[in-house]
Amino acid sequence: MVSIVEYGVGNLFSLKSSFAAIGEEVRITGDKDELLSSERIILPGVGAFGDAADSLRANGLDRVLLKAADKGIPIMGICLGMQLLFDFSEEYGHHKGLGLIPGGVKPISDVIPPELKIPHIGWNALSFGEKKHPIFKNIREGDFVYFVHSYYGADCSESTIALTEYGAPITAAVARGNVCGCQFHPEKSGEVGLNILRAFCAWDGR
Amino acid sequence: MITKRIIPCLDVKDGRVVKGVNFKGLGDVSSPVELAEFYSSCGADELVFYDITASSDGRKLFTDILTETAKKVFIPLTVGGGINTVEDFDRVLKCGADKVSVNSGAIRNPDLIPRAAERYGNQCVVISADVKRVNGVFKVFAKGGREETDLEAVSWIKRCVDNGAGEVVLNSIDTDGVKGGFDLEMLKAVSDAVSVPVIACGGAGCAEDFLKLLKTLPKVDAGLAASIFHFGEVKIEELKKLLSDNGINVRAI
Numbered sequence: 001m002v003s004i005v006e007y008g009v010g011n012l013f014s015l016k017s018s019f020a021a022i023g024e025e026v027r028i029t030g031d032k033d034e035l036l037s038s039e040r041i042i043l044p045g046v047g048a049f050g051d052a053a054d055s056l057r058a059n060g061l062d063r064v065l066l067k068a069a070d071k072g073i074p075i076m077g078i079c080l081g082m083q084l085l086f087d088f089s090e091e092y093g094h095h096k097g098l099g100l101i102p103g104g105v106k107p108i109s110d111v112i113p114p115e116l117k118i119p120h121i122g123w124n125a126l127s128f129g130e131k132k133h134p135i136f137k138n139i140r141e142g143d144f145v146y147f148v149h150s151y152y153g154a155d156c157s158e159s160t161i162a163l164t165e166y167g168a169p170i171t172a173a174v175a176r177g178n179v180c181g182c183q184f185h186p187e188k189s190g191e192v193g194l195n196i197l198r199a200f201c202a203w204d205g206r
Numbered sequence: 207m208i209t210k211r212i213i214p215c216l217d218v219k220d221g222r223v224v225k226g227v228n229f230k231g232l233g234d235v236s237s238p239v240e241l242a243e244f245y246s247s248c249g250a251d252e253l254v255f256y257d258i259t260a261s262s263d264g265r266k267l268f269t270d271i272l273t274e275t276a277k278k279v280f281i282p283l284t285v286g287g288g289i290n291t292v293e294d295f296d297r298v299l300k301c302g303a304d305k306v307s308v309n310s311g312a313i314r315n316p317d318l319i320p321r322a323a324e325r326y327g328n329q330c331v332v333i334s335a336d337v338k339r340v341n342g343v344f345k346v347f348a349k350g351g352r353e354e355t356d357l358e359a360v361s362w363i364k365r366c367v368d369n370g371a372g373e374v375v376l377n378s379i380d381t382d383g384v385k386g387g388f389d390l391e392m393l394k395a396v397s398d399a400v401s402v403p404v405i406a407c408g409g410a411g412c413a414e415d416f417l418k419l420l421k422t423l424p425k426v427d428a429g430l431a432a433s434i435f436h437f438g439e440v441k442i443e444e445l446k447k448l449l450s451d452n453g454i455n456v457r458a459i
Binding site: 011013014017018020021046047117118119120121122123124125142144146147148165166167187188189190191193194 | 207208209211246251273276277278280281282299300301302304327328329372373401402403427457458459
């Protein structure tokens with residue numbers, strides 16, 4: 001059973017449908033016991049970092065996620081959900097994240113040439129570096145995924161498992177132990193995205 | 207680097223694609239769900255569903271179809287047509303839309319774009335403008351291009367973007383249906399004025415028209431068309447190959 005964390009942020013219809021489409025049992029829940037008894041957890045998110053982090057804390061879900069990570073449950077953060085895994089974000093102020101991935105979330109305007117549009121929106125290619133993480137076992141270097149974001153994971157080269165190029169190398173995915181995150185939307189990235197979700201569902205977190 | 211996008215548009219009325227389509231090898235298809243699946247498999251980068259029903263029964267059918275599509279098609283879906291209130295945004299986003307395009311609704315209600323952007327984020331709000339030259343001025347038309355407004359197009363679109371629209375669909379009434387190519391002059395004026403993605407619409411008659419568009423105007427991010435895709439005059443795989451062979455960065459599938 002895959003649990004998608006419900007904390008009042010964003011629209012989870014497509015995400016839920018994408019797991020159903022690959023034949024996985026899936027539920028949307030904000031219940032502590034349900035989350036901790038899941039085989040794997042998806043942390044979604046759209047909108048602003050500060051609001052989302054506050055909302056997680058208000059529901060006590062920050063502690064639940066840290067506990068789940070500690071228990072070895074494979075966790076995947078998606079888009080803002082990936083950013084929430086970091087130590088902090090500089091989006092509209094300074095906000096504390098879950099601290100599961102070392103590094104901070106910063107504006108892409110810091111690193112990309114000024115003529116490029118923000119948000120970084122559309123299909124862009126992935127590169128993996130030397131070692132391919134298990135969540136990418138079903139896809140190839142150069143495959144395209146769908147991005148929509150204005151902030152990115154910075155100072156996280158140790159955990160970076162995929163990059164994309166937008167006038168500068170931008171963190172596309174991160175992992176540390178049983179916790180991983182994608183800046184892009186696998187649930188909106190066609191067959192490539194479904195193949196990443198399939199691989200995540202086959203991953204033991206090691 | 208980010209790729210240029212190719213976007214088929216499906217006009218949906220009473221739950222069916224208007225006019226239906228006829229693909230070689232696919233037969234006559236008027237189910238929006240089937241057509242969406244077909245386009246997604248051919249390499250469409252995104253889909254636009256345009257609701258042209260007026261009745262509330264039709265509205266319900268439309269959202270049912272959207273839900274059904276979002277269960278099967280995993281590329282971004284934009285929905286337009288009849289979006290007049292923030293509640294309309296809510297209605298289609300719950301059914302699986304990723305972006306919502308507003309047209310006449312934004313003209314009637316200037317608060318619509320800022321309120322929707324505040325609630326759902328700029329990336330979710332698309333301003334779609336039907337524009338036609340009147341005495342040498344680009345004028346915005348409302349109600350599906352039937353009614354002239356007082357609005358000058360470039361300043362109107364710029365204002366919508368300043369208010370929170372995260373993307374622009376520019377439909378030239380002058381070139382729409384003529385199949386002589388996109389309206390490069392109008393598209394240049396708009397894409398030079400805004401810093402968000404601009405999607406060109408109206409006038410494509412062949413694959414070369416997309417190439418000319420994207421070669422001439424590097425600030426345009428996507429090309430949108432309906433009937434030339436529906437009638438198989440332009441096949442998305444072949445179009446993307448043509449673009450790629452000519453140095454335009456597109457998503458390979």
